[in-house]
Amino acid sequence: MRNLWLFPGQGGQNPDMLDQVNPQLKEQVEKWTKVKLLDTAEGHQDSVQIQLSILLLQIDQLKKLGWQPTLVAGHSLGIFAAAYAAGVINKEDVFKIVALRAKQMQECYPEDYGMGVVVGLSRPEVKKLVAQVHSENDSVFIFLIKIRKRRTRFLEQ
Incomplete structure (x- = not known):
């Protein structure tokens, strides 16, 4: 069976979304990125926290499902989970790249900035x-x- 997996970017985060994530994987991500992931409302105000947490949740879900997609696509942050799902980047590197990306984004616009995609409107x-x-x-x-x-x-x- 052929299937397409679409990975979203930021926006769907919420406190406690990492409750069911493999704790060993979370610890490994924190070690690779040197970022303590706070799964709280306060933690999710930080771009680095949000992006790493969403990626962690996506990759953890991939492992739990044990499925392999035929095609992948991603929006913004989602491109990194898509690349991982397609097997073009390894787990450690994808987290390190996303951590670097998020830190640089946050440094460029530390506050009062956001982006969004609108689909379905003219x-x-x-x-x-x-x-x-x-x-x-x-x-x-x-x-x-x-x-x-x-x-x-x-x-x-």
């Missing part, structure tokens, strides 16, 4: 929503990316 609908919430104090912008025949273009900012 460009005019998204523009209307952004216009409703954008203000001088709370800036919201649209970045539209269109992919065509191996070329990626940033169309709007």
Whole structure:
């Protein structure tokens, strides 16, 4: 049977989401990354904590299911779990790379920054929503990316 696994990025985290994760794997991740994973509301305010925890949960679930995907895809952080599921990166390296990525993201934007992907709405609908919430104090912008025949273009900012 053929199957596609899609791995999400940040956004679905919640306190206690690591309750059922293999404690030995969690300890190993903490050793590799030198990050103590706090599975609390406070811990999930930190980009490094969030990204490592989500990746840990995804990889732990892969092992528990014992399945092998035919195809993989991921959004943002999810690309790393997808790469691991496809067998193109080993467990230690995927956690070290995600830790580095998250630390650098956090250093660039330590507060008041976020991103999201909108699927299922037209460009005019998204523009209307952004216009409703954008203000001088709370800036919201649209970045539209269109992919065509191996070329990626940033169309709007």
